[in-house]
Amino acid sequence: MKSFTYERVHTPAEAAAAAARMPGSKFLAGGTNLLDLMKLQIETPVHLIDIGKLELNKIEHTLTGGLRIGALLSNTDLAADLSVRRDYQILARALLAGASGQLRNKATTAGNLLQRTRCPYFYDTNQPCNKRVPGSGCAAITGFSRQLAVIGSSNACIATHPSDMAVAMMALDAVIETINPKGKVRLIPIADFYRLPGKTPHIETVLEKNELITSVVLPPPSGGMHFYHKVRDRSSYAFALVSVGAILHKDGSGQIAVGGVAAKPWRNKSIEKVVPLGAKAFTEKLFAKARPTQENAFKIQLVERALEGILKEGRS
Amino acid sequence: MKDSKKLILTRREMIVGTATAVTVSLGAGTIEKVESLTINSADIVPSATINFNVNGKAQQLNLDTRTTLLDSLREHLQLTGTKKGCDHGQCGACTVLVNGRRINSCLSLALQHEGDNIVTIEGLGTPDKLHPMQAAFVKHDGYQCGYCTPGQICSAVAVLQEIKAGIPSHVSEDLTLQPEFSNMEVRERMSGNICRCGAYSNIAEAMAEVNSHLS
Numbered sequence: 001m002k003s004f005t006y007e008r009v010h011t012p013a014e015a016a017a018a019a020a021r022m023p024g025s026k027f028l029a030g031g032t033n034l035l036d037l038m039k040l041q042i043e044t045p046v047h048l049i050d051i052g053k054l055e056l057n058k059i060e061h062t063l064t065g066g067l068r069i070g071a072l073l074s075n076t077d078l079a080a081d082l083s084v085r086r087d088y089q090i091l092a093r094a095l096l097a098g099a100s101g102q103l104r105n106k107a108t109t110a111g112n113l114l115q116r117t118r119c120p121y122f123y124d125t126n127q128p129c130n131k132r133v134p135g136s137g138c139a140a141i142t143g144f145s146r147q148l149a150v151i152g153s154s155n156a157c158i159a160t161h162p163s164d165m166a167v168a169m170m171a172l173d174a175v176i177e178t179i180n181p182k183g184k185v186r187l188i189p190i191a192d193f194y195r196l197p198g199k200t201p202h203i204e205t206v207l208e209k210n211e212l213i214t215s216v217v218l219p220p221p222s223g224g225m226h227f228y229h230k231v232r233d234r235s236s237y238a239f240a241l242v243s244v245g246a247i248l249h250k251d252g253s254g255q256i257a258v259g260g261v262a263a264k265p266w267r268n269k270s271i272e273k274v275v276p277l278g279a280k281a282f283t284e285k286l287f288a289k290a291r292p293t294q295e296n297a298f299k300i301q302l303v304e305r306a307l308e309g310i311l312k313e314g315r316s
Numbered sequence: 317m318k319d320s321k322k323l324i325l326t327r328r329e330m331i332v333g334t335a336t337a338v339t340v341s342l343g344a345g346t347i348e349k350v351e352s353l354t355i356n357s358a359d360i361v362p363s364a365t366i367n368f369n370v371n372g373k374a375q376q377l378n379l380d381t382r383t384t385l386l387d388s389l390r391e392h393l394q395l396t397g398t399k400k401g402c403d404h405g406q407c408g409a410c411t412v413l414v415n416g417r418r419i420n421s422c423l424s425l426a427l428q429h430e431g432d433n434i435v436t437i438e439g440l441g442t443p444d445k446l447h448p449m450q451a452a453f454v455k456h457d458g459y460q461c462g463y464c465t466p467g468q469i470c471s472a473v474a475v476l477q478e479i480k481a482g483i484p485s486h487v488s489e490d491l492t493l494q495p496e497f498s499n500m501e502v503r504e505r506m507s508g509n510i511c512r513c514g515a516y517s518n519i520a521e522a523m524a525e526v527n528s529h530l531s
Contacts, residue, residue: 005362006381006427032423035384036404048381052428076417080483085491096486100508101478102471103405105417106424236486236507 002044008053012179012214015051019210020181022047027212029072030106032099033115040125042116042132056214059083065220068177071110071213075099075165078109087221090245093228094168100237110213113166113176113193114205117159117263118239119148130156131201141293147241150292150299152262157201158293160260161194162239167259168228170267171245175217181210187217194264204263224249227310230259231302242299244306248314252276258286258303279308368429370395371439379426386410388426389436397437397466401510408509411467411474412436418474420508437466440473448529449473452522460513468509472523475505476530497527 009015019025025047028034037043056070059081067083078084079095099107121127121139128137140148140158148158169190176188193205207213230243243259254275257267271285283304290300362381369375370393377392386403389395389412398421401409405423412421413435441447449469452458459465479495487504488495495501502520511519 001382003362004381006364006425008430028425028428031425031428032405032420035423035425039403048425050425050428053430076478076483080481082492085484089491092484092491093486096484096488100408101475101485101505102408102411102418102420102508103423106419236504 001038002041002046004045005047006050007047008050010054012051012054012056012212013183015049015054016179016181016183016210016212018049019212022049025049027051029108029111030074031111032103032107033111037116040123042123042125051212062217067218069109069216069218071215072108075104075107075109075112076101078165079104088168088172088218089226090171090228090247091165091168091218093226094164094230094243094245097228097230097240097243098164109165109216112163113169113213113216115161115163116204118162119159120144122159131159131197131204134200134202144295145293146295147239147260148293148296149262150296151266151287151290152196152264153291154197154199154201156199157197157263159197159201159263161262161264163265164228164230164240164243164259166190166194167243167245167257167265169216169218170257170265171247171255172218172222173255175219176213177215177217178207178211178213180208180212185214186211190265191267191269197263201263222247222249222255224255225314227313229306229310231306242302242306244303244310246307246310246314248275248311256282256286256307261287261299261303275311279304279311283307364427366426366430368426368432368434370434371436377426381425381427383426384422385412385414385424385426385429385434386421389421389434395436395438399463399466401464401467406510407464407467408471409464409467411470411509413470413474416474416477418471435470437469440469447473448526449522452525453519456518456522456525457515458519458522459511459515464509464511464513468506468511468519471506471509472519472526475502476523476527478505480530497524497531499524 009018026045028048028050029052034043056072058070060068062068075095079092084092119140121129122131127139130138138157149160174190176193178186195203224247227246230240232238232240240260245257247255254272257265259265268286274281274285287300363378364381365378367376386400389398398412399409401407403422405420410420410422411418414432441450449472479497482494484491484495485501485504487500499520502523
């Protein structure tokens, strides 16, 4: 690990201001992803701003009947919250399908959204990777791509976003609340939060420099039946090959987001009207512009089958 | 800054001097750009002081900022019961309890734990007075080589508490109900602790026995 200086801050505004003051700094929350990457020198911040003890670890009901989730609430506490378990089961299910008990105790809501890809070429510092070293090339496109993206990818990057939680947040239309070094608050719908790789895969979100996530806001409960179906190589403590988060309503409509297929949780609201036509019709439309590799083309069929299972369960 | 001295610095390995907040760097190798800066030589490796409580005892340590909680326990407090397996949060050998919650101590900086209460395997029990989970692991042969065992035991103790506290898991059928102890729950909840000897079934039996005494 490269040397770094360290400071603790006491308010979100102080955190953002500290980051603006110290070029090359990073916020440290749970650290379960950042420290791992620092050990491998994939991340090399010169200064860490520890936000871990800020008062951003609460869940509050909003005036409109939704939930405001503090950026630093642990994944365990979010999944165990009674409102989440009752009204946002897709979120609890997604969280519990991710990582291990130890990691969920430490990992935070905002950190989960911002976790980096698990593409093996991003982790292997001997390989070119446009996300790790912009302009160095992509070893994954011609390499082992079984785990990697089938849609939204570019000639520069085919990495996937590894989060389960973010898939549920996408299906729920969550809104991300931030503060910048000038104290300005911004609301970003999650549909606009992640960027596709294009020519700049190292820029993963629309967050500006030194902007800090303070909370994630969920709209009022939408009702319906909630599902999160994760398909992986072992049944626990593994990243998804694909995952399908779905909220199915009585009128046959649905809110459906898919994980493990792109650089962001994949959702297309405009085709959700075809959900009643079945998994095949929906999946064909969702992946109309897919460009899978030979090794990962199976993911599209896997999504269809996972969704088919969900729709069956929803009908029964 | 009486002890300050002039250093020739490259941009290669950048660190930031805490007192002066100037950007400096160290090391030999190809010099891309040379900057002459003033820095207190004591700041070359940034360090900081941490106060926490380990196994009921208050501790104060001055550490390189990079020191993980795991290394602070093993290398600075000589509590070598906690093991370093993968050092990347993949194996669970480093599991300790922080404020009653199990975490991977390898993926946490010691500095993140100001004021925290940390319990390691040494704090759960002693050879003369084993924790019930330690005794059950011995009775049920919940290990072979023993390397993952301290992490397994810390995790197992926490799992029983998590079920009791009503924290659901991936295999809990109805999320709105209080979860109940079962072999499936144990297998899911213990998945963050890898045992290459494959003592899993015996670990599950040890946990079942401790759980039966709790209820």
